[in-house]
Structure formats: structure tokens, C-alpha cells
Amino acid sequence: MRVLVIGGGAREHVLCWKLAQSPHLSALFCAPGNGGTAAIAENVPLDPMDFAACADWAERHAIDLTVIGPDDPLGGGIVDVFAAHGLRVFGPTRAAARIESSKVWAKRLLLDAGIPTADAYHTDDYDAALAYLARREAEHGADAAYPLVVKADGLAAGKGVIIAHDGGEARAALNTFLVERRLGAAGSAVLIEEYLEGRELSLFALSDGERVVPLVPACDYKCAYDDDEGPNTGGMGAYSPPAFATPELLAAIARDMLIPAVRALHAAGAPFRGLLYAGLMITARGPYVLEFNARFGDPETQVVLPRLESDLLELCVAAADGRLDTVAPPRWSDEAACGVVIASRGYPGPFAKGLPITGLDALDPGIRAFHAGTRRDTDGRLVTSGGRVLTLVARGATVADARARVYANAGRIHFDGARWRTDIGAREVAPAG
Ligand code: AMP
Ligand code: GLY
Numbered sequence: 434m435r436v437l438v439i440g441g442g443a444r445e446h447v448l449c450w451k452l453a454q455s456p457h458l459s460a461l462f463c464a465p466g467n468g469g470t471a472a473i474a475e476n477v478p479l480d481p482m483d484f485a486a487c488a489d490w491a492e493r494h495a496i497d498l499t500v501i502g503p504d505d506p507l508g509g510g511i512v513d514v515f516a517a518h519g520l521r522v523f524g525p526t527r528a529a530a531r532i533e534s535s536k537v538w539a540k541r542l543l544l545d546a547g548i549p550t551a552d553a554y555h556t557d558d559y560d561a562a563l564a565y566l567a568r569r570e571a572e573h574g575a576d577a578a579y580p581l582v583v584k585a586d587g588l589a590a591g592k593g594v595i596i597a598h599d600g601g602e603a604r605a606a607l608n609t610f611l612v613e614r615r616l617g618a619a620g621s622a623v624l625i626e627e628y629l630e631g632r633e634l635s636l637f638a639l640s641d642g643e644r645v646v647p648l649v650p651a652c653d654y655k656c657a658y659d660d661d662e663g664p665n666t667g668g669m670g671a672y673s674p675p676a677f678a679t680p681e682l683l684a685a686i687a688r689d690m691l692i693p694a695v696r697a698l699h700a701a702g703a704p705f706r707g708l709l710y711a712g713l714m715i716t717a718r719g720p721y722v723l724e725f726n727a728r729f730g731d732p733e734t735q736v737v738l739p740r741l742e743s744d745l746l747e748l749c750v751a752a753a754d755g756r757l758d759t760v761a762p763p764r765w766s767d768e769a770a771c772g773v774v775i776a777s778r779g780y781p782g783p784f785a786k787g788l789p790i791t792g793l794d795a796l797d798p799g800i801r802a803f804h805a806g807t808r809r810d811t812d813g814r815l816v817t818s819g820g821r822v823l824t825l826v827a828r829g830a831t832v833a834d835a836r837a838r839v840y841a842n843a844g845r846i847h848f849d850g851a852r853w854r855t856d857i858g859a860r861e862v863a864p865a866g
Contacts, residue, residue, distance in 0.1 A: 434746065435460040437491055438474065439481045439511070440502025441467045443774075443805040443824040444731035448500055448745075449474045450803070451738045455746035462494070468815050469804025469823075481506045484514035491520050498523060498750055501707075507727050508534030508588050512707075523749040525727050528703035532694070533727040536593075536624050537586045543722055546697040548690050550722045551582070553626035559611040565625060566603055575600060580628040585610050587619030591655070591665050591781075596628065629723070631716035634678055635671075635733045638691045638711070639748055641757040642704030645691045646748070649740055649765055650678040651733040657781060659856045666781045667821055670857030672771040672832050673736040677715065686713060686720050694725060706752055735803050735824040736770040771835035771858045772826040773843055777806070778850025780820030785850065788817045792845040800842045801826045817848055832861035 434457045438445050446469040453461055453473050464487065466476035479487050481503060488511075491499055499515060501507055501524035510527030524530075532539045543550045554565050569578040576599070583606035585593035593616060597603035603625070610620035635653055639646040651673035657663035690711055698705045710726035738745065742764040751760040777784035787810070793802055803826060806819015825843055829835030836858040843853055 434458055434497040434750075435462075435495055436746065437462045437464060437477075437494075437496045437499040438466075438470075438502060439464055439487065439499060439506060441465045441470070442502065442731055443469075443803040443821065444729050444734045445502040446470050446803040446805070447735045447738050447824075448502060448729065450801070451741065451745045452500070452749075455744045457744070457746050462496070464490070467804045467818070468807035468809050469802070471809065481511070482509065484509065484511045487511065488514050488518045488520060491515065492518050497521060498746070498753065500524070500749055502728065504530075504533055504588055504726065504728055507707075521750070521753050523753045524707040525705045526703065529698055529705040529707075530727040531703070532698065532705070532709075532725045534588050535586055536584050536724065537622050539725060540624055540626075542697050542701065543694070546693045548693050548697075548722055549720065551627040551629050553624045555586075555622060555624045557611070557622040559607060562607045562611065562623060562625065563604065566600060570600060579603065582626045582628050583607060583610070584624040584626065585616050585620035586622040586624070587616070589616050589619045591667055592616065593619060594665070629714040629716055629721050631714045631721075632675075632677055633723070634675060634713045634715055634720075635730050636678075636683065636686055636691070636711045636713060637729065637733070637737060638687070638709045639752045639757060640695050640705050640707065640709050641752045641755045642699060642706045643695065643755070644757045645687060645695050645709070646757055646762065647683065647687050647691060648737055648763065650674055650683060651730075651736050653730065653733050654854060654857055659854050664781055666776075668730070668732045668774065669776065669854045670771075670773045670824075671732045671736045672769065672835065672858040672861065673733070673740060674769060674832075676832075676861060682715065682720065686711065690720065690722055706755065732772050732774055732824050735772040735826050739770050739801065739826055739828060740766045740768065742766055766828070768828040768830060769832040769835045770826055770828050771832055771839045772824045773839050773853050773857050774805075774821050775823045775825060775843065775846050775851050775853050777817055777820050777822060778852055784820050786816075786818050788848045788850070790815045790817060790822065790846065790848045792847045795845040796825075796842050797838065799828065800838065802846070822848070822851070832858045833863070836862065
């Protein structure tokens with residue numbers, strides 16, 4: 434099979450790495466790819482947002498399966514364009530991807546389907562939003578009304594969610610989205626929702642439009658600095674599996690959330706084929722959906738796929754063809770995985786690019802470096818090209834072992850300003866004695 438992966442981050446590198454293990458693969462392309470995918474696939478200089486050019490290229494190169502990595506092309510309808518060309522693609526249509534690309538639409542779908550999620554108010558009108566806050570404050574008291582979560586409706590690259598600790602922060606958030614329009618159209622409507630306390634969990638599932646095949650759970654770390662300090666990022670690390678994700682909890686999430694969501698999308702005329710990502714908060718009252726995404730998560734995929742022992746290509750083709758019932762359930766390694774993002778100084782703010790990267794050849798055997806912001810310069814040197822540069826991943830008998838191995842290697846990667854969080858997976862390490 435000839436396979437094309439769309440995207441250029443560490444998620445796409447690990448997708449390529451796993452797909453490349455399939456005996457069914459005959460050729461692998463990644464568009465646009467990065468300095469890491471170049472070693473295992475042929476990078477193709479296509480713009481993932483130019484759907485016609487991507488589909489045309491896939492047609493001319495007899496691609497049997499295209500796997501879409503990022504949210505933007507999915508939300509824009511790349512899958513519909515591929516389907517119109519008769520091309521097989523792993524990923525939801527534009528209508529089904531609304532579960533991620535419109536938080537207002539998704540919230541209504543979840544509530545209508547009876548899926549546990551935070552109660553929310555939505556509006557595109559600033560005065561109505563202010564009036565809602567005033568009503569809540571009158572009802573609960575100005576302090577007890579908070580925290581609240583203010584979310585932009587559309588895709589916002591991690592910048593669309595603001596936790597408001599008081600009325601001032603809530604009003605400032607509404608002003609940013611609805612008045613200043615700092616996120617453009619993505620922030621032209623907002624959700625104001627109840628703040629949920631608990632432990633966050635990511636659970637991915639393959640879906641063929643009707644059936645749901647959950648993968649193994651993972652936890653990611655979104656804040657830039659240790660102890661969840663600092664600004665939100667695309668993700669600074671992840672591990673799998675978290676001890677609190679018991680088989681009973683995972684079964685309840687599949688039964689009460691993943692399966693009803695896939696049924697609701699089907700009933701809405703938007704069957705979901707691809708990877709459904711449940712972002713969950715495990716509260717004292719049980720699991721709640723924070724959000725669904727319509728794609729593999731980054732960096733969770735970098736710790737989930739290294740644990741997969743089955744053929745990812747077979748699973749993706751079966752999902753795309755609507756026949757997940759014809760393949761064996763995925764088999765998983767008992768080993769855990771821990772992944773740490775090596776980032777550029779300044780990320781998620783401004784950072785330098787083009788800095789030479791060394792040390793990849795000094796990593797211990799079995800340590801994987803999945804590339805994100807890297808490229809080869811004209812001299813063939815590997816240099817930085819983004820804020821998240823690499824995800825370093827180790828496996829181990831336990832999360833604690835995997836964590837120790839990955840951190841023993843992080844300091845061997847060198848580029849000017851390289852930095853990482855030091856607490857990924859730390860909560861899984863049993864206290865001594
Ligand atoms: P989202 O993009 O919806 O996953 O939100 C980004 C992050 O904001 C999540 O990973 C949570 O840490 C936090 N968050 C979102 N919604 C809530 C909520 N209702 N209560 C508490 N935290 C939330
Ligand atoms: N890990 C967060 C995301 O992929 O959205």
C-alpha cells in the first residue's frame with residue numbers, strides 16, 4: 434500500500450514510524466513532514482490547507498490511504514475533498530469534525546446525547562454574556578460564582594480556553610474573544626462553562642462511523658513549566674498508562690461517552706470515521722468530557738503508539754472502510770511509555786529558529802526522538818524550526834522506569850536554549866518507603 438500522512442509535527446513522525454512497520458506498506462510519504470519524517474518517508478512540499486493540491490497529488494501518485502494528522506485541515510473539510518476524488522482517507526468529514534471545530538455545536542450534541550459534560554451557556558453577544566455573569570453572581574455570590582471557564586467556539590491552537598478565577602478575569606476573557614476578536618472568527622461565539630476539578634485523562638478511540646475501538650489511556654501536560662505553571666502550550670509531555678485509569682473507568686468512558694458520541698454523530702448525519710479523542714476530567718462524581726477532538730493528540734500519540742503491537746495500517750484502513758468489526762482488537766505491550774518535549778527557549782512565545790541540533794546519536798538504544806520543529810538546512814545539518822522541537826520517548830516496565838530512562842537522555846540533546854519540563858510522569862512514581 435502507498436500511504437500519505439498529512440502534517441509535520443511529532444504526531445505525524447510517530448504515525449509514520451508506526452505505519453512503516455506494516456508489512457502491507459510499499460511507499461510512505463509525509464506532507465510537509467519534518468527533519469525526522471525525512472528519514473523514514475519521502476517528504477512532499479504540500480500545504481495541508483490546500484486540499485485540492487493534496488488530493489490531486491494523492492491521485493497522481495496512486496495513494497491507497499491518506500492519514501490526516503492536524504485539526505485545521507479536518508475542520509476545513511480536507512476529507513470531503515479527498516472523498517470527492519474517490520480517495521480513501523483516515524479522518525472525519527468536515528461535518529463530523531465539528532465535534533472539535535465548534536465547541537458550541539459539540540456541547541449541544543453531548544448534552545442532547547446525555548453524555549456527562551460541564552453545564553454551559555453559549556452566546557455570540559457580549560452584552561448577553563455580561564448579563565449571564567451578572568445573573569450567576571446574583572444567584573451564587575460574586576465569589577462563589579467562580580471559577581468559570583470561558584471557551585472560544587472555534588479552533589484556536591490551545592489559546593481558546595481561559596479559566597476565569599473571578600468576575601474581572603471572566604469579563605476580560607469575554608472582551609478578548611467577543612469585542613477585540615483576538616482569535617478572529619474562532620472567537621466570535623463563546624461557551625461559559627462550569628469549572629470541573631479532578632484528574633485529566635486522554636482516551637483515543639478508532640471509529641469506523643459505527644463501531645468504537647478504544648486505544649490505551651494517556652495523560653498530557655499542557656502548561657509550559659513544572660507544576661503546571663506558566664502559559665498553555667501545544668503539550669510538553671505525556672505518559673501512558675496512568676494508574677488511576679482502571680479497566681472499570683475505561684469501560685465506563687467507552688460505554689457512557691465514546692459509544693454515545695459516535696451514535697449521536699451518526700444520527701446527526703455525520704458519521705465519524707477516524708480517531709476520536711476524548712479529553713476527560715475524572716471528578717469525584719465520575720468522568721466528564723471536557724472536549725472531543727477529531728484527530729490524534731500531540732504529544733499523547735507519541736506515548737500511545739509505541740505501546741501498540743498490532744498493525745496500525747490495517748486498523749486505519751478498516752476504520753476508513755467502515756469495517757472495524759473485521760479486524761482483531763489492537764494488542765498492547767505491557768510496558769509503559771513516557772515522552773518529554775524538548776522545546777525552544779521562549780516557547781510558547783517568540784523563539785529563535787535555525788539552531789543546530791546535536792546529540793541524537795548519543796541516545797541510549799530504544800530511546801526514540803520524534804521530530805516536530807526540525808529541518809535539514811542546505812548543508813544537511815539538522816536545525817530547529819519550531820517551538821516544540823522533539824518528543825523524546827522511552828519505554829519501561831513501569832511509568833517510573835520509562836520516566837527515569839527518558840530523563841537520563843534528555844540532557845544529551847543540545848541546541849541553544851533547549852528546555853523541557855522535569856516533572857512528566859512524576860506523579861506515578863511511588864514515594865520511597
Ligand atoms: P480544552 O481545549 O477544552 O481541552 O481545554 C484546554 C484545557 O483547559 C483542558 O485541558 C483543561 O485543563 C482546561 N479545561 C477545559 N474545560 C475545563 C473545565 N470545564 N473545567 C476545568 N478545566 C477545564
Ligand atoms: N494533547 C492535546 C491536543 O492534542 O490537543
